[in-house]
Amino acid sequence: MLRPVTSVSMAAPTLSTISGLHHGASPLLRARTSSTMCACMPSLAHRKVARELVAEAEARLLPSAVPADVLEFRNSTGTAVGMLDVRRGVPASSIDFMLYSSLHCKVPNGAIDITSVLISLNALSDAPHFLMEFIQGSPSSMVVILDLLPRKDLALHPEYIVKYYENTGLDKQRENIEELPQTRPYRSPSLFVRSACSPTALSVTIDCGHGGESTLEEIVSSHLASAVKEVLQIWLHSCAGQTSEMEDAEREIMVRRDQAVRLKSIEVDLTANLPKMFGPDVSSHVIAEIRKAFG
């Protein structure tokens, strides 16, 4: 059951696709879409975790910046439904944008549900971006990526590792989840995606086996929700709030690197996969909004 998951999403560092209630839409829009989406997009434990995460970051974000047909979209045959929200950071904030998406897509043996949140910082700061991604391929198993994406070449900048990864105790959160007997390492098929992640990235498959639906739900609602909250708090505290002194040349390399990672992740993740699920028209409309956010 997990095969189609990995072929649909590359678990790219910047993501993708679509579900659930979304914040930031106008009340009218929210009422319309939530009633429509409840019929199609299952209310999974992982979607609740994502909604709570987005709510936590909300105070630092401007209202939604995407049109209604991107806040919710579906394919022509009704087998796939998605949502994408893009929110800019409040003025003078070091948050560039948040990209929040969820997707539900029927496949021959069931469905795939992918939810991801990327909160990207701007060039006022060199601190890592926040990334969370859930790829649920069955009611009892899913892939989880949770990371603060580095913005510098870590081998050349050991001080960056110390500041953002060692001193923050991030590795402990990874260990807490990897200790669960239901997890095993998940390797993105894309070597680029693996390279873009930090040394403390959580990247696992949680597989609760046949009949393990409620076990998965429990793991997601307790252990995983708690790890996500901790990592977000670390990020809000040590990354999102601050600006960084940098030389111009250094900042230029960082901006170039950010841009390269974004471009490559669109290529790996979206342009390869969204059209298969939503057809070329819907996909290109959604991808255009993501490109706009990426600048």
Place this chain on the structure above:
Amino acid sequence: MLRPVTSVSMAAPTLSTISGLHHGASPLLRARTSSTMCACMPSLAHRKVARELVAEAEARLLPSAVPADVLEFRNSTGTAVGMLDVRRGVPASSIDFMLYSSLHCKVPNGAIDITSVLISLNALSDAPHFLMEFIQGSPSSMVVILDLLPRKDLALHPEYIVKYYENTGLDKQRENIEELPQTRPYRSPSLFVRSACSPTALSVTIDCGHGGESTLEEIVSSHLASAVKEVLQIWLHSCAGQTSEMEDAEREIMVRRDQAVRLKSIEVDLTANLPKMFGPDVSSHVIAEIRKAFG
């Protein structure tokens, strides 16, 4: 039993310490040291793999460049014995040096045996360095690191990933070993070491459990030996033989990066650990030879 292993070696990207027969010493020296060392340094399957690896690369290397008391050294109480060999590449080659080391150190519950081979390229090429490290903490378990260490920031250079890691099929070798039921992922406690490795790095603990000595020996002599040979062949074919066109600025960054990785790895791995095993005098003598190689 594995605890002391990870505290002694950081499984650093550039390594360290010492055993077995070594190539490149004068026949007189070889005769003397091999008879001495046979008494102290156990003839493990992993040492045979390392010797065969070094023999394979030999045609591209000059004779040994280190003094006799570095080719073999021991601590004052006789509980630890080590060897270090450094060989330069033949003239006009893109090989800078090979650092081959092995160590045997008694600990309260047994012994630790660490063997590592680093073959480092010079600035004529941007191709990855070759690294292999075995850290054997008991007769039935060991840590294995096998990687081609990247010399560029991979997130900024996707073409480098394609050239040296995708097109060479390196990931298959990692998979072959990770598929074995006796392996589990090994995470270096050093986040820096994790960051210096490539996305196709093999980094595992092979644990054959109580009474699993012969199983480990078999895995090392068959699966592991074969993966090491394959990765070396890939490296000799796609990396060691060639030079790379680069702009001066690009080359300068690469040289700076190489230097940073080397310096940091000496700090993480050697200056922290060798003195504990061999005392300050022997250690500083050995470390001086490594620094000389590192330039």
